[in-house]
Amino acid sequence: LDPEQIEKILKQKTEGPEELGIHPEEDKPIYVMTGRYGPYVQLGDELEGSKKKPKRASLPKGVNMENVTLEMAIGLLSLPRTLGTHPETGCKIQTNLGRFGPYVVHDQGKEGGKDYRSLKAGDDVLTITLERALELLAQPKRARRGSAKATPPLKDLGKHPEDGEAVGIYDGKYGPYVKYGKVNASLPKDMSVEDMTLEKALELLQAKASSKKSTRGRKSTKSKAEN
Incomplete structure (x- = not known):
């Protein structure tokens, strides 16, 4: 929190939050406020003793509280916004504000997973x-800051049946291995990359995941015994 934010929070407590107007559909007041994590808009009042919190939406980066209009606040509170469906998959495309800024997402469900792209300068999450x-989604994904460029797999085995995440074979320091999410499993010495199938890869990954759980269990038991 900087001094300016602290001053605004104290002012809110003494004078109350600034009301922008009434939501035309919800018939509730909309406030623009500031908190620990920055400015936001809020729909309705926070009732004392109630566990249910009013709906809130953070302001986009670069937008000052003084410049927020009722129309903008209504738009922010309506996020995520469905733009339509993808012409190839028929799955919905939405736009929203996230931790790293505004984005669009192509949601293909459990089988295809979710494909995200950040909005660029000049793009507005509300319009x-x-x-x-579709233009943004057609562009290749950019590697995250601080991370090395993604290495393509030696062989793409397909998607995991449970969550649709990619399963592939990669070349590692100690030879080829199967990768799914954060789980890696080395290929047996008698098995070649060409012979590896998705079914066999799932067996290796399951065995690897089970061995990790077993190891954690032994460490936990040992720690308790030492205490």
């Missing part, structure tokens, strides 16, 4: 069109 979202 972006389906056509623009």
Whole structure:
């Protein structure tokens, strides 16, 4: 918190939050406020003793509290916004504000997973069109800051039946291995990359995951015994 934020929070407590107007559908007041994690808009009042919190939405980066209009606040509170469906998959495309800023997402369910792209300068989360979202989704994903460029697999085995995440064979320091999420399993010496199938890979990954759980259990038991 900087001094300016602290001053605004104290002002809120003494004078009350600034009301922008009434939501036309919810018939509740909309406030623009500031908190520990920055400015936001809020729908309705927070009732004392109630566990249910009013709906809130953070302001986009670069937007000052003084510039927030009722129309903008209604738009932010309506997020995520469905733009339409992907012409190839028929699955919905939405836009929303996240931890790292505004984005579009192509949600293909459990089988296909979710494909995200950040909005670029000039794009507005409240007005972006389906056509623009499709343009962004067609662009290759950028590697995250501080991370090395993703290495392509030696062989793409397909998608995991439970969550649709990719399963592939990669070249490692000690030879080829199967990778799924954060789980890696080395290929047996008598098995080649060409002979590896998704079914066999799932067996290796399951065995690896089970051995990790077993190891953690032994460490926990040993720790308790020492205490």
